[in-house]
Amino acid sequence: MEHSFLRNLLRSAHKDEAEAKRRRLTLYFISYVGGTLMAIMAGINVGGDNPYLVTSLAVSAGVIYLNLIASHIFPHSDVSYYVAGLIVLFTFNALIYTGGYNNTGLYFLYPLIFIQIIVVSFRPALLYVAATMVFAVFMLFNQDLIYAQYAEEDVSRFLISMGCFICVAFIAENFWHQSRKEMLEENLERMRQANTDPLTKLPNRRFLEAVYFEKVSKDPASYFPLSTVVVDIDHFKVINDSYGHDVGDEVLRHFTEIMKSAVRTTDIVARTGGEEFLVILPKATLTQALKLAEIIRAKVEGNPFDKGDIHHKITASFGVATALTDGNINGTIKQADDNLYQAKNSGRNKVV
16 A cells, blocks of 8 residues: 555545534534524624615525535535525625625625635635625626715725735734645554555554444445455565575565555555465455455565565465445454464465
8 A cells, every 4th residue: 555545545534524523613603603693693784774774684594504504414515605605695785785783894894805705715716706706896886886885985995904904814814724735644644654564564453443443333335255365475584594684674665566556446465473464355246355465475486575685485374255335344353363374374474
């Protein structure tokens, strides 16, 4: 398994959950509070001289609640965030069009634009804010087309202050995102080191137990039947005793490259002990796993270790077992381990 593949697995297994939770809770809070306030304001203005304001507030409140319901039904979807950005676009410009209560609508626009920046992800928010402000500027400079009327000095001051506010908000949000990204990358690198064997750069047992099998249990349909192959290099102690541990380490790296080249792209090769490895074969029946193990065995046997004056034939023994559900993964690995010992006790260099 390459570094990038391991990092991607770690990233998907620990996918910035804090940020996802922050956005979701922010959306919920803003939707509940904002929707309620708009509904109340719509009710207060019923019967007044600004029917457009009542209609726009009522429509905004209704759509906010519908989007809130959808976000609860589909909590892992990003659609609700983008819909929230569109709701802000509509409400923002509806307040400019209607003028709000006694032409005070401009005062309520700052929190709305900030909501758009923090709820929609950073890059899409640039487009949302740009579109929102294009509509706003058009209406403010074409007041004969809208219901409200604003003094020229109010318009200029509003646009200058809103421009400054947007710049500061985006700068702050950008620095926050950059610092969060750096922290995430740093944490991912620490996780990679903790989940990687330093010699072979393969995933270790910790990765399998803490990351991979947890991922498997969350999406069993994509992994089962899941076959396991326990692999042990035959007579590895002889290599260390004959050539030294440095050569032994090179043999392990050589063996690792052979294993990686023999498996499928969806398979996991992990080092679980000194000369012991574990291969995980998702969506592989026992018959398929036995064939794959035999391919690996033949490739190992056909690629001896050659360096300088050293020419050493390498063989390995294999134990294979298959799990049908996530409830018996540990039992399956134990069965594969037992089968490995049968292979070793019956002559080695074979698949059982």
